[in-house]
Amino acid sequence: MPQVCLNIGAGSKPIEGYESIDHKNGKEGMPLKHADGSVDEIYASHVLEHFSHKDISSVVNHWATKLAPGGRLRIAVPDFEWICDNYRDGKPINVQGYVMGGHIDGDDSHHSIFDREELTELMVNAGLERVGTFQAEHDDCTQLDVSLNLQGFKPVKRLTEIGKTVALLSAPRFGPTIHMRCAIHAFSLLKIPYRVMQGVYWNQVLSSVIEEELKKDTEFIIMVDFDSVFDVQDVMELCRLMRAFPDADAICPMQMKRSDDVPLFGMPRT
CATH class of the missing domain: 3.40.50.150 (Vaccinia Virus protein VP39)
Structure with missing residues (x-):
């Protein structure tokens, strides 16, 4: 056709x-x-x-x-x-x-x-x-x-099922950082519910909250560290990759070394 x-x-x-x-x-x-x-x-x-x-x-x-x-x-x-x-x-x-x-x-x-x-x-x-x-x-x-x-x-499938995807943002004990504003804006725009937790180490709060979400009907969990910058495009690309690789346990976005701009690993955009 x-x-x-x-x-x-x-x-x-x-x-x-x-x-x-x-x-x-x-x-x-x-x-x-x-x-x-x-x-x-x-x-x-x-x-x-x-x-x-x-x-x-x-x-x-x-x-x-x-x-x-x-x-x-x-x-x-x-x-x-x-x-x-x-x-x-x-x-x-x-x-x-x-x-x-x-x-x-x-x-x-x-x-x-x-x-x-x-x-x-x-x-x-x-x-x-x-x-x-x-x-x-x-x-x-x-x-x-x-x-x-x-x-x-136009998505071949719906971007995310409401209630099936949740975002978890880890903040230092003194509260959310300015980096997190762009991520919160992105999640709000895409109607993805999010939670901000105080504690940046797994044994502080992250592991327990993830286990809590896994007991629900949550399909995908997006984790955002306190010093990461996620915009709308990053979140949409993560959602696309989650749909494309449903059997993957984890999908890692680009992370930069603190000393230079060389990525440790990448998330391709196609």
Whole structure:
């Protein structure tokens, strides 16, 4: 069966193998006429910024709903952080055009701004996994320096079963460290319950709490040490690997030596 690939806001440059949706600003990309779970790839290059900032969450959620399991959503938008950095450094960039649009006609105006963190959060909230950058492959705005290019994949299975996965965070006796904030944010975003325990050694609290969880219906336990940094992408990758290797007793993320930046062991991202 041939793949169903959509190019939203195709403009005057259609992509071979893609169905062109709307030749201007992509507004016909919401709603899509395609059935839920029927599309293999949605490609939206510099389209999302043309939607109101009040609607962008609904738009991304709608696109993700149309993806088949394993399907890919690619979104490119102007990178507001890149714009701000270059403006602050006095670089000769087209700030007005990047932020507000080219205004070459009534449709060429921007209504939303994005940085990597916000776009990542939108895609994660839409249920996508393995969210990360992609290299420009087509002759369009994705090749611009200002372009933030992110892609995410529709899980083949649900990311985690609510109640089946729990996170345990070990904190020193003086309390949680600042490193743990990013992990707590990630678990909250992914709706994974977490517990913060005081005691960083196995015989203090960790072993007993793990045994307690194993007696429940818990399928996966994510352990976070007090000096580790876990973001949303790390947690999503751990969940993906847990599903991919259900017989594994433990999956270890990348750990760095304290003296240098050489990893002791790694967790591949594919």
